[in-house]
Amino acid sequence: QSALTQPASVSGSPGQSITISCTGSSSDVGGYNHVSWYQQHPGKAPKLIIYDVSNRPSWVSNRFSGSKSANTASLTISGLQAEDEADYYCNSYSSSSTLVVFGGGTKLTVL
């Protein structure tokens, strides 16, 4: 069982927007702004797309955005494209003995 809770799957049509939630606790998501998101295509390594809740690396499209409210972080993808179909994982620093915690992952299907 993962420390952070994500929906198993989400879907959307091209051009639409979707949001993936990531719920933790005050020991991780709620207590720190060190939430990051990773995109993983089948058979590939995860790739960083959001860090510090809402910051994007320079090579990541501005269609990807992040936010946080209390113990829940969210990843929003706007203007869905076929290439966005992938698994998405949230990650947070934790003050518990497990210093690095991941969400269980969310499979995004572009219809």
Add this chain to the structure above:
Amino acid sequence: QVQLQESGPGLVKPSETLSLTCTVSGTSISTYYWSWIRQPPGKGLEWIGYIYYSGSSNYNPSLKSRVTISVDTSKNQFSLKLSSVTAADTAVYYCSAYSGSRRLHDYWGQGTLVTVSS
């Protein structure tokens, strides 16, 4: 650019020790914490642990009793040993460059599948 490459046996027998090495290029090994993460087939990511170039390390409590991560600064490599493996340890093992200040996995290796089977 920063590159990480995992290497090691793809098949390990139950009760034996899994050993993997990650070779780092494109950056000094003192720049990051060096992390191991695994992903069982069809499942999510699990952090195993990380080490700093000084040798300071932290492990996931769920694996701590079986895990050792070490670093060889002269070779720009770090390694993972996981003892007493079972089929549940079958996974793709990734090494990553973890930023201690920004708390994120900046770079990842391509991953290597390790199967535990007799």
